[in-house]
Amino acid sequence: MAAIDCAGRPAREINARIRELLAREEQIVVRNPAGRHNLGVALLEPGRVRFEGSVGYYCAGLSDGATVEVTGSAGWGLAESMLSGEVVVRGNAGNSAGAAMRGGRVIVHGDAAARAGVSIKGGLLLIGGDCGYMTGFMGQKGAIIVCGDAGEGFADSMYETVCYVGGTVRDPGNDTVVEDLAPGDLEFLETTLARHLPQAARRPARDFKKVVSGRKLWNFDRRDWRVWQEAL
Amino acid sequence: MQASGVFEPGVIEEIQRKAETGIYQIRGYGTLRERRWATFDDLTFLPCSLTRVPLEGYREKCSTRTVLGARYASRPVELEIPVMITGMSWGALSYNAKAALARGARAAGSSNTTGDGGMLMAERENSSTLIYEVLPSRYGVNVHHMRMADAIELTVGQGAKPGTGGLLLGSKVSEVIARQRDLPVGVDQRSPARHPDFLGPDDMIIKIEELREATDWRVPIFVKLGATRVYDDVKLAAKAGADVVVVDGMEGGTGASPAILQEHTGIPTLAAVCEARRALEDMGLYGEVQLIIAGGIRDGADAAKAMALGADAIYIGTAALIGLNCNRALYLEDYRALGAEPGCCHHCHTGRCPVGITTQDPELMARLDIDPGAERVANLLRAMTLEIQMLARACGKSDVHHLEPEDLAALSMEAAAVCGIPLAGARRAHEQRAAAGA
Numbered sequence: 001m002a003a004i005d006c007a008g009r010p011a012r013e014i015n016a017r018i019r020e021l022l023a024r025e026e027q028i029v030v031r032n033p034a035g036r037h038n039l040g041v042a043l044l045e046p047g048r049v050r051f052e053g054s055v056g057y058y059c060a061g062l063s064d065g066a067t068v069e070v071t072g073s074a075g076w077g078l079a080e081s082m083l084s085g086e087v088v089v090r091g092n093a094g095n096s097a098g099a100a101m102r103g104g105r106v107i108v109h110g111d112a113a114a115r116a117g118v119s120i121k122g123g124l125l126l127i128g129g130d131c132g133y134m135t136g137f138m139g140q141k142g143a144i145i146v147c148g149d150a151g152e153g154f155a156d157s158m159y160e161t162v163c164y165v166g167g168t169v170r171d172p173g174n175d176t177v178v179e180d181l182a183p184g185d186l187e188f189l190e191t192t193l194a195r196h197l198p199q200a201a202r203r204p205a206r207d208f209k210k211v212v213s214g215r216k217l218w219n220f221d222r223r224d225w226r227v228w229q230e231a232l
Numbered sequence: 233m234q235a236s237g238v239f240e241p242g243v244i245e246e247i248q249r250k251a252e253t254g255i256y257q258i259r260g261y262g263t264l265r266e267r268r269w270a271t272f273d274d275l276t277f278l279p280c281s282l283t284r285v286p287l288e289g290y291r292e293k294c295s296t297r298t299v300l301g302a303r304y305a306s307r308p309v310e311l312e313i314p315v316m317i318t319g320m321s322w323g324a325l326s327y328n329a330k331a332a333l334a335r336g337a338r339a340a341g342s343s344n345t346t347g348d349g350g351m352l353m354a355e356r357e358n359s360s361t362l363i364y365e366v367l368p369s370r371y372g373v374n375v376h377h378m379r380m381a382d383a384i385e386l387t388v389g390q391g392a393k394p395g396t397g398g399l400l401l402g403s404k405v406s407e408v409i410a411r412q413r414d415l416p417v418g419v420d421q422r423s424p425a426r427h428p429d430f431l432g433p434d435d436m437i438i439k440i441e442e443l444r445e446a447t448d449w450r451v452p453i454f455v456k457l458g459a460t461r462v463y464d465d466v467k468l469a470a471k472a473g474a475d476v477v478v479v480d481g482m483e484g485g486t487g488a489s490p491a492i493l494q495e496h497t498g499i500p501t502l503a504a505v506c507e508a509r510r511a512l513e514d515m516g517l518y519g520e521v522q523l524i525i526a527g528g529i530r531d532g533a534d535a536a537k538a539m540a541l542g543a544d545a546i547y548i549g550t551a552a553l554i555g556l557n558c559n560r561a562l563y564l565e566d567y568r569a570l571g572a573e574p575g576c577c578h579h580c581h582t583g584r585c586p587v588g589i590t591t592q593d594p595e596l597m598a599r600l601d602i603d604p605g606a607e608r609v610a611n612l613l614r615a616m617t618l619e620i621q622m623l624a625r626a627c628g629k630s631d632v633h634h635l636e637p638e639d640l641a642a643l644s645m646e647a648a649a650v651c652g653i654p655l656a657g658a659r660r661a662h663e664q665r666a667a668a669g670a
Contacts, residue, residue, distance in 0.1 A: 011441070011445065012445065012449070015445055037438045037441065037442075038438065038441050038442045038445050041442050041445040041446055042375050042379075042445060042446035042447075044375070044376075056438070057429075057435070057438045057439075057442070058429070058438065058439070058442040061429075061442055061446075062373075062375040062378070062442070062446045063375070064375055064376070076429060076430070076435065077428075077429035077430070077439075077442075080428070080429045081370055081373045081375070083374065083375065095429075096428055096429040099370075099428035099429040100370035100373060100428050100429070102373070102374075102414065115428065118424075118428040118429075119369065119370055119424065119428045121370075121371075121414035122414060137424075138424055140413075140414045140415055141414050159415055159416055159419065160416055217422075218416065218419040218420065219402055219418075219419060219420045220255055220420060222253065222254030222255060225254060
């Protein structure tokens with residue numbers, strides 16, 4: 001397994017080295033990331049990269065195909081606009097984790113801050129803990145699973161993203177509907193949680209609530225004026 | 233009989249429309265207001281006579297080569313002409329319109345820009361220089377497409393509706409457009425106004441660096457702003473690391489927007505270019521960070537005046553569509569079905585464009601042939617460039633980028649005050665006169 005030490009190196013040099021190694025190595029360890037921004041951006045090879053420590057903004061942003069692990073926490077925009085691959089954060093994630101992602105999986109074992117999964121267009125965002133306000137805002141496709149509690153304005157103004165919350169949804173966003181779990185939802189939750197979270201961190205699938213769009217904001221109708229007037 | 237000067241017939245009609253529908257008016261095209269503010273028409277060039285020597289208007293060389301983005305990018309954009317095609321989405325525009333714009337721009341040695349909704353492959357294939365727009369919606373963002381582009385444009389706002397996201401009504405969200413944008417077919421797509429993963433200029437520094445990392449620091453990063461607090465915004469964009477700042481004035485067009493935003497937000501393009509130049513000069517970055525000006529540029533005169541005031545290049549959008557036959561007197565019955573007439577159609581939002589430009593309807597789209605359309609676009613870009621050269625030569629410039637404020641005089645007090653150049657007949661600029669107590 002190849003290793004890179006970030007100490008004394010700028011992100012540009014570290015990324016160049018990661019890409020160079022990914023072209024010939026299956027696994028890379030990146031040590032001492034020390035919260036640097038833009039690490040692992042635009043990884044387009046299918047290898048595995050493990051950041052030992054915490055990373056800053058946009059880690060694994062604009063990636064396609066790589067498997068990335070962050071042993072610490074991640075800053076804003078984790079895996080934003082990712083097309084495919086998997087990004088796992090063992091700690092917490094800052095704002096906008098999985099923003100505008102189009103595919104792949106983003107797994108945050110801890111909490112995720114505001115606007116997680118904002119404008120998500122595909123793939124899976126799984127948050128082991130709680131999420132901040134406006135998580136799922138304008139979600140278009142894909143799935144968001146929050147094992148803990150959801151922050152204010154959860155799932156506001158969505159299109160076709162399907163959200164599941166294991167804890168409380170104290171303040172659902174505008175134009176949201178809570179639906180009963182169908183057998184397919186239960187199976188999806190059980191499989192996904194078992195695959196990505198340790199046994200001790202899992203809730204039973206039946207505890208989850210399913211939140212989808214009420215579709216009132218999809219096309220204007222003056223009878224729904226209140227929904228539009230209150231839209232975030 | 234006398235109509236009210238307050239509640240004019242058009243005002244009455246609009247109030248009654250709102251009372252019936254319960255919604256603000258949505259339309260395309262850009263502001264329809266009579267322009268009572270200072271515009272490029274309030275400026276005139278001062279060609280050479282005895283104090284300066286002109287270049288032969290039809291013969292002597294006058295360079296139009298335009299280089300953008302050499303600040304940090306290893307491969308700056310190099311164009312043969314300074315007039316470029318602005319970002320207009322595939323979705324707002326038809327496939328044929330996008331392909332024609334790309335092909336026409338290539339023929340003229342210019343560039344075109346993707347727009348909200350990602351890259352149409354035909355656009356890449358038909359372009360020599362393609363600018364890839366990254367907007368708040370992030371529709372269709374694909375890192376592989378981004379890496380195929382010649383520049384990235386990080387759009388913060390647009391002139392027709394600064395502070396607001398894009399709008400594409402359901403009639404234009406066809407199956408193919410819905411798939412491209414990851415949306416349900418037929419929804420009224422209201423795009424977010426804020427980027428999903430950064431808020432202010434400090435975050436944008438990191439975002440710009442991310443885009444550079446994704447493109448190996450090869451291509452320039454443009455930052456596009458709707459013209460509002462231009463002086464401060466341009467300084468912040470330049471400080472954030474933009475190679476090129478694009479400022480889009482309130483006369484800029486749109487495929488669809490609440491009319492109230494088109495009519496009552498933003499500042500005029502003339503004022504915007506003056507503020508933008510001052511901002512870059514005050515930072516010591518004028519010339520290092522290039523400035524592209526957009527918003528209602530109609531011809532070579534507008535473009536040349538904007539360049540004299542500080543722009544390195546010009547974006548055209550609506551003018552390019554007009555070049556493609558927008559508002560031309562063809563298919564009259566279809567204009568009338570929309571309640572429009574050629575010359576005053578602004579129904580881009582309906583998706584029923586009679587000339588096949590702003591539509592996703594295959595039958596309407598077929599009315600716009602790509603090759604003849606491309607030729608018209610190329611002709612327009614070339615003619616505008618010749619007009620700019622004509623004015624530059626008359627002012628004694630061997631390069632269109634050498635045009636300067638001293639080549640202009642103001643024809644109105646407003647323009648003199650906004651631009652800081654002398655009113656025709658006065659010897660000093662308005663600012664200097666005010667400072668001198670004159």
